[in-house]
Amino acid sequence: MQQVLIHVIPLFFVLYVYVSLISKTHLHVVIKGLLLVLIAIASQYPGFCRSFFVGYDDRIPHLGIILYSWLFSTQLLLIIFTLAKDVIAWLYRLLRKKTLPHPTTTAVCLVSITMFLAAFGSYSALSQPPLYRLDVPVKNLPASLDGFTIVQLSDIHASPLLDKERLIRVVDQTNQLKPDLIVLTGDIVDGKTEARLQDVLPLKNLQAPYGVFAVEGNHEHYVDYDAWMQAYPTLNMTVLHNSHQILNVDGAPLAIVGITDPMAVRYHREEPDIEKAMKGIDEGVTCILLSHQVKFSRQYAEYPIALQLSGHTHGGQILGMHWLAQLINKGFVKDRYQIGDMLLYVNRGTGLWYGFPIRLGIPSEITLVTLKKAD
Numbered sequence: 001m002q003q004v005l006i007h008v009i010p011l012f013f014v015l016y017v018y019v020s021l022i023s024k025t026h027l028h029v030v031i032k033g034l035l036l037v038l039i040a041i042a043s044q045y046p047g048f049c050r051s052f053f054v055g056y057d058d059r060i061p062h063l064g065i066i067l068y069s070w071l072f073s074t075q076l077l078l079i080i081f082t083l084a085k086d087v088i089a090w091l092y093r094l095l096r097k098k099t100l101p102h103p104t105t106t107a108v109c110l111v112s113i114t115m116f117l118a119a120f121g122s123y124s125a126l127s128q129p130p131l132y133r134l135d136v137p138v139k140n141l142p143a144s145l146d147g148f149t150i151v152q153l154s155d156i157h158a159s160p161l162l163d164k165e166r167l168i169r170v171v172d173q174t175n176q177l178k179p180d181l182i183v184l185t186g187d188i189v190d191g192k193t194e195a196r197l198q199d200v201l202p203l204k205n206l207q208a209p210y211g212v213f214a215v216e217g218n219h220e221h222y223v224d225y226d227a228w229m230q231a232y233p234t235l236n237m238t239v240l241h242n243s244h245q246i247l248n249v250d251g252a253p254l255a256i257v258g259i260t261d262p263m264a265v266r267y268h269r270e271e272p273d274i275e276k277a278m279k280g281i282d283e284g285v286t287c288i289l290l291s292h293q294v295k296f297s298r299q300y301a302e303y304p305i306a307l308q309l310s311g312h313t314h315g316g317q318i319l320g321m322h323w324l325a326q327l328i329n330k331g332f333v334k335d336r337y338q339i340g341d342m343l344l345y346v347n348r349g350t351g352l353w354y355g356f357p358i359r360l361g362i363p364s365e366i367t368l369v370t371l372k373k374a375d
Helices: 002-022 029-043 045-053 062-096 103-126 164-176 193-205 218-222 225-235 274-278 322-328
Strands: 131-138 149-153 181-185 212-215 243-249 252-258 286-290 307-310 335-339 342-346 366-373
Touching: 002 029, 002 045, 002 062, 002 103, 029 062, 045 062, 062 103, 131 342, 149 164, 164 193, 164 366, 181 286, 181 307, 193 225, 212 252, 212 286, 218 225, 243 274, 252 274, 274 286, 307 366
Parallel strands: 131 366, 149 181, 181 212, 252 286, 286 307, 307 342
Antiparallel strands: 149 366, 243 252, 335 342
16 A cells, blocks of 8 residues: 555646646647656656665666656655745735736746756755864863864765765765764665665775764664664674763773664664663763754753764755754754753764755765863
């Protein structure tokens, strides 16, 4: 049933766009038919994405996947713009007692604008993530931790769209920063291990003197969870499940704490447990928490945590839409938030989910965190 719905439901949006926007124009019937076919093809992208789980996409050139994702993004924007047009038309009829003029010009302009915005948004989504530098002042920070650097990668979402070649460049850029520590805050990959393991192999080349630590995200739970939890350590990553490790940095302890994702509850796996994760850490030890989601950040701030590094929101991906993402995520969407003595930083995502392959005004990022002794 789910397989049928993923193909059928999008067709209702295709019909809506055609009836509301295209059918009312004076365009030639062939052009109308071509637009209808293209929008219908674009609507099947979510169904096509299911092949990412099993590797059938390997039969399709990377450029073909990029073009299909662009067509899908165009369709998404066209639905939004058509809805906005209909709201404006309703207000116009209400105030002027007339219908909007020039339906052909309106349709051509909206199609052209959405194609351009989708192309720009696709380029922004797939391009190399820019570097964001974050200085974190910490009270009572030991002298040997002053200047300690951490690179945060989050929401890599390795897939045929964000492929191995892109991840190689991300790893190279990360290593060039020469961080003391590297952390990955969830949603590393989408798909089964037999289909996607090759895509994440570049992570094995990440280099930092104090290691590479990771936590799960919600997407790890969707497909092949147990297999991925076994595969990640083979990539030289230490995965933390409601646990911590104490690093010895020139005689000063630094606790790296990691918790599971709230999605674990749906799959009857170990749910986030900050009490368990923090248990055994001596008083006064500087603590850094890795948590994919930000839902419980205010509760985590009640513990002696200096810094929480998170992701999940992708920063909202589209400027304006990020307000909705902020509302859904309890007021947190991107950048830094001071919660009591704890600083929360929400990474915009080093990649993004292939199911919504567009960024407009909110770029991806690689974050370089530097611990600083507070004045």
